[in-house]
Amino acid sequence: MLSTGPQLRLLLLLSCVTLVLLFQVTNAKRDFKSACSTCQQITDNFNKGFDRTAKQNFGGGNTAWEERKLSKYETSEIRLMEIVEGLCDSSSFECNRMLEEHEELFETWWFKRKTKHPDLHKWFCIETIKVCCPKGTFGPDCNACVGGSDRPCHGNGMCDGDGTRGGDGKCSCDHAYKGEFCLDCIDGYFNEVRNDTFSLCTECHTSCKTCTSGATNQDCDECKEGWEEDDQEACVDVNECSTEPSPCTEDQYCLNTDGSYSCKACDKVCAGCTGAGPDNCQACASGYQDTEGNCTDIDExxxxxxxxxxxxxxxxxxxxxxxxxxxxxxxxxxGQCVQTVQPEKEDESEASETTTSPHGEL
Missing domain, CATH: 2.10.25 (Laminin)
Structure with missing residues (x-):
């Protein structure tokens, strides 16, 4: 029997190995998806480059001679190189690495396979380097997604790994749908149409927490909070504002809404109110008085x-x-009102000047 020390070391070692394996599996799934995305980017850019160069030529002075002697630009290696040069951004490591590893395959396709296999993505990404799968399939063997490759997840969700060599094929259902096959409805929705391969989930009436057969307030299995069942077994709104005491504070009035309520501030002339405006005051605030049902300002x-x-x-x-x-x-x-000090006025004195004649008296 192992001692406590060796047992602990063995357990720690096994835990580390398990974590490493899990990490590797997770990374592998991520890498499969990433590789397919990179390949899709390359083939998309190739198609764009092909369209961009459709009306170009060798660029020389005598195009007819060049095409006769050097073969047509349309199918030339020069055109291929011009397209390939624009496939990856300089900063995209994954793209440039994949292109470098498989550049000769583009030449093979360009000169020998293009006519028979015009879909570059299918030939290169799916059938040759095998990093992608056809739409609606996933995983190393390109197995069909849940619901079939034509309508993955029965058209109501996304298949994990769809179109790649990664993923586990499980469905991530769209809003309103749930379940392994995305055929069931979440709370608040019901199956308007349902069979083994198709499901249409429609929203219940706003008063229903759950429903199974229709979209009216009489089709609820259970009422939402803020609604209650009446004598006709229909879910109707609870008027929270009719309860005593009011759910709002003294300086607010209650406004009922479908399934809920809100508290609104009273007019500033009111001391308590039943609604908006100065005509719905329960009492007038200090500085205001009741004038024919309205709170008006007091002119003190x-x-x-x-x-x-x-x-x-x-x-x-x-x-x-x-x-x-x-x-x-x-x-x-x-705190006292004192008379404003006025600046003293300067005495205005008129300077009297003796005016003498500029000429002496004869």
Whole structure:
């Protein structure tokens, strides 16, 4: 029997080996998908380059002579090289590595296979270097995705590894669908049409948490929160605003919505309210008074008893309040209105000048 020390070391070693293997498997799956993506990019760029050079020639002065003597530009090695030069960005390591490893295959296809195999992606990526699979298939052997290669995941999701030599073929279902085959509906949706190969999930009525047969509020199996079943077994809105006490604070009013509610601020003239505006106040805020059902501003400055009691003060009314200011010719100093000091006027004296005749008296 092993001692505790060797046992622990063995367990740690096994754990490390397992983690390494998992890491390698994960990376391998990622690499398969990445390799196919790179190959797709290369063949897409090749097709773009092929279109770009469709109307070009050798660029010399006598094109007819060149084509007669050097073969046509359309099928020439020069055109091939011009296309190949534009397949990868200089910064794309994976693209340039794949191109460098398989550059001779482009020559083979260009001169010997193009006529019989016009689809470069299929010939190069799928059939020759085998980093991709046909659409609707996945994995090393290009097995059909769940639901078949024509409609992976029965048309309601994405097959993991679709079109690559990686992935496990499991479905990632679109919104509204769930299950291994993406034929079942999530909560809030029901199968409007369903058979072994096709499913159409339609949204339930907004009041339903679940439903199975229709899109009305009478088709709910269970009502959503904020809704309740009535006497006709239909889900109807719960009016949270009718409950006592109100779910809102004193300076807010409750606004009911389908399946919920919201709290809105009362008008600033109100001290509590039942709705928006100054005509829905439960009471008027300080500085306001009820005038025929509306809360209106109190003009404190027009009251019989003056609210500004200090000497040389004037009252200025504001919404919901008032302010006391010093009268004209006065300014506030230490809480008192004192007369403004006027700058002394300089005495204006007219300088009298003795005017004498510029000419002497004869």
């Amino acid at each position: 400055c027009s009251q019989p008893e003056s609210v500004c009691t200090e000497e040389h003060q004037e009252c200025v009314n504001t919404k919901g309040s008032y302010v006391c200011i010093c009268s004209s010719g006065y300014e506030e100093q230490d």
